[in-house]
Amino acid sequence: EVQLVESGGGLVQPGGSLRLSCAASGLTLSNYEMSWVRQAPGKGLEWVSYISSGATTIYYADSVKGRCTISRDIATNSLYLQMNSLRAEDTAVYYCARAPSNYYGMDVWGQGTTVTVSS
């Protein structure tokens, strides 16, 4: 079964850091484009970051650029999002999602991990 499982969320103070993980099973991450998408409480979906299948191309939303780093580990078949200098507005459920390519949309999603930034 193809599955993505996020972890690493939690409560963190403003200015703090978190590292989100997305463990893949039933698929090889290096064969797919991967994104992080977030959803603030009661709000819509916001794309956060992207890494190409070859990990040669990376993009970030302006809202997190300079504060977040996306990476991938082939050995553990996992995707990561290192989040620094966290702000209250980063509070959201964070999803990882795969796409065979930009033509096919994001067809597999994890269940999400919740990040709460509050003092």
Added chain:
Amino acid sequence: DIQLTQSPSSLSASVGDRVTITCRSSQIITSYLNWYQQKPGKAPKLLIYAASNLQSGVPSRFSGSGSGTDFTLTISSLQPEDFATYYCQQSYSFPYTFGQGTKVEIK
């Protein structure tokens, strides 16, 4: 950045109704437009990719159309399990963007 505007923001409909949701892009995105369904507390689910292609396993009552800047998601006969929020998303260029969502509620 490419802005996607969905209409309506919400609608009330009855089981069996035909429902149409539109998504307008601020720039030409050819056919790089995807539709997702999201239920409360759940991850989004891909329904339609590349404007008009039905994702595997998605019921045929869902269909998509359009190209360029104007797109439509149609549910031909609304079922109880279709009450949810629907989002369009462009994968034409970065940053990827989503529409603000359309909440489909029971009348």
